Amino acid sequence: MSYIQGFNRKQAVLIPETIEQLIAENNPVRFIDAFVNSQDVVALGFKDIRFNKNGRPPFHPKDLLKLYIYGYLNKIRSSRALEKECIRNVELMWLIKGLVPDHNTISNFRRDNPKSIKKVFRATVNIAKNLDLIGGVLLAGDGTKLRAQNSKKNNYNQKKIDRHIAYIETKLAQYCNALETADGDKKKVIETKIAKQNKHKKQYQAIEKQLKQTGEKQFSSSDPEARQLVIRGVVTEVCYNVQSTVDHKHKIPIDYDLTNNNDKHAMTSMVENAIEIVGNNTFDAVFDKGYYTAEQIHKSQKTWKLTTHVLCSITLLLMLPDKAYKLVKFIYNKAQDTYCCPAGETLKTNGNWYNKRVYRVKQYKTKNCKLCPVKNDCTKAKYQRIIERHEFAEALDINKNNISKNPEIYAQRQAIVEHPFGTMKRQWGFDHIMTKKTKERASADVGFIFIAYNLKRIMNSIGIDRLIKHIILFWLEIGIKKRLNKLLKSFEHLKKLTVYFIENASPKSTTKQIAYF
Structure with a gap:
């Protein structure tokens, strides 16, 4: 029986294939390349834009941005894993032209540019808007918890500190009593244990002092801004809460934010950002019971004139006989x-x-x-x-009437806003934060997750060929507009200069100056 055979590794090739020939025309890396090349990295605020005068020049931010977007689209988030892929992955070789940045350079790029990464996400939203993938009629908001790089063991509150100190005090009392009757080597062992417990006690007292100084209720030693939050029921985890607003038309997220609080006070900022992004305040805003706060609903209705559909958290029943x-x-x-x-x-x-x-x-x-x-x-x-x-109370009555009159609107919430979270956490395995130490660094990781999701969604909806043509035409249009603006500015400057000479010149020389200009 014969089998399909591969090529002979030792066979010389007269006309070798180029890397360009190995990448198909509809390969997603071509869209990543066109998308990143269309971005103005200086305007986006990425660091290391210009080359250093001395020493080795840095990698261009566009190359590192391409590397990260490709990685997140292919479920690769680790800087060390991305470094390996640069050597063995043909698509990446084509995308960043054979560059192999080390893992520290890759990691530092994500760490140092959280705000710029958020702007790149906004660029994906703008592409979706230009392609009419965002309806702006019905928006749903929700939050999901992503585990932080911090265990429960290394998360402390006052109650936990008191419990630990009380345990240490008990152990110290036991050791002191044993020390009175001990001698020789046994005495040294007990003294070592006492020193160890006193060291732990000082550590807990230092954490307690920090809690009092900052006014925070929790402290996490590995990731200081991560908090222990309720995941479901009574289950808790040290994590961050990712807030997202999603448009109903193609389930495309238009905004995200990383917090270390619950959902209760997040609604107004989400709504305000959504109005700015969509460009209108005529949409229906749908949120689940975690966002049911009277003041937030009131502000959304009165300040921004929105139609809210927020599910009531509990039915407020009094303890009545009947x-x-x-x-x-x-x-x-x-x-x-x-x-x-x-x-x-x-x-x-x-x-x-x-x-x-x-x-x-x-x-x-x-x-x-x-x-x-x-x-x-x-x-x-x-x-x-x-x-x-x-x-x-009036705002809550209006909200209640909105839900009772149009129950089919709220019924769509789950399919709209939980669709992206399901893809990110279950299909892609992005259920935790890769970075640690500060919420800002964690937001960079979340930003790349949302960029990858939006680009994937847009590619599946439109097709890569059409997307590349759209980006080329769009940036040609932008370039033409910029040139026209420069010409208009030059014309205005020339006009002002002419008027100045006419007004300030002597009668004899005016004719010559006008003729010159």
């Missing part, structure tokens, strides 16, 4: 600023605002409550039922 008299059964009259209870009584307010733990509230009540025949079914209070309405 569910027929729960709060939602009390009808609010906006014109008269009163409530009508299920028994038909009108609850009024004195108009005063009372400061509660989070918001200000008005109180609504009626004297007839004492004599009401269903009082015992309505409340367990001794005298009367009091309804409290906080200052952002």
Whole structure:
């Protein structure tokens, strides 16, 4: 039986193939090359733009950017792994023209340019907008947790520190008691253990001092800005929270942000950025129950006039004898600023605002409550039922009506915003942060993940050939506009100069100056 045979490694080749011939016309590396070449790295703020006068010249930022984008698109994030690929990967040899930067250079590029990487991500969003891949009609926001380079063991809070110090104090007391009766070698062993425990105690006290000075509730020794957050239920992990806003049309993320907090106070900044990126405030904003904060919903509606669809985190039920008299059964009259209870009584307010733990509230009540025949079914209070309405209640009512009137809009949330997270974390395995020490460095890693996702999504939607043509035409247009602007500026300058000479010249020489210009 015969098999397909490969070429003879020792056979001389008269006309060898070039690397250009080994890369197909529709290979994704050609799009990466065109995309990065179209970027103005000086405007984006990348470091090491110009060559040094002395010593070896640095690598161009475009080459390192191409290397990283290729790596993330092919599930390679390690700087050492990328260094190896530069030697053995034909596609990378073509892409960065045979350059082999060492792993420190590769790693430092990602570490030093988090803001510029964010701008490259914005460039991918602009391409999607120019190709009409972003609808700007329905946007969904959500967050996902990515594990940091910091174990739970190296994450501390005051409660954990107190527990450790209490344990050390107990051990020290035991060792001191044993030391009184010990002698010889045994005494030396105990003294060594006491010194070890005192050393640990000083370390915990130093961490405690740092917590008090900074006012932070947690401290992580490996990655200082990482925090222990709830992943699901009661499961926690030391991680970062990645916030993302995704357009519904092609599931393309238009914005991302890295935080070390939960979702509760992230909505307004996400909405504000989305309005700037999309260019309108007429879209529907969809968020899950983690973002249900009255003040955030109020600001989104009043400041930016958005239609919000934020799922209520809990149904606010009072401990009532009968569910027929729960709060939602009390009808609010906006014109008269009163409530009508299920028994038909009108609850009024004195108009005063009372400061509660989070918001200000008005109180609504009626004297007839004492004599009401269903009082015992309505409340367990001794005298009367009091309804409290906080200052952002109207915004929550509007949000509730939006969801009840258009339930199909909120039903799309999961398919829109969790689609990119599923691809990144499950298919690509990007469920953790590669870098450590500061949130800024971690954001560079996340930025490359989102750049890779957007480029992959755009390539799958449009096709590589069309994309390359689009980039070439787009930047030709930009170049023509720049040249026209330069000509217009030159013309304006010439015009001002002519006027100046006419106004300041003597009558005899004016004619000559005009003729000269």
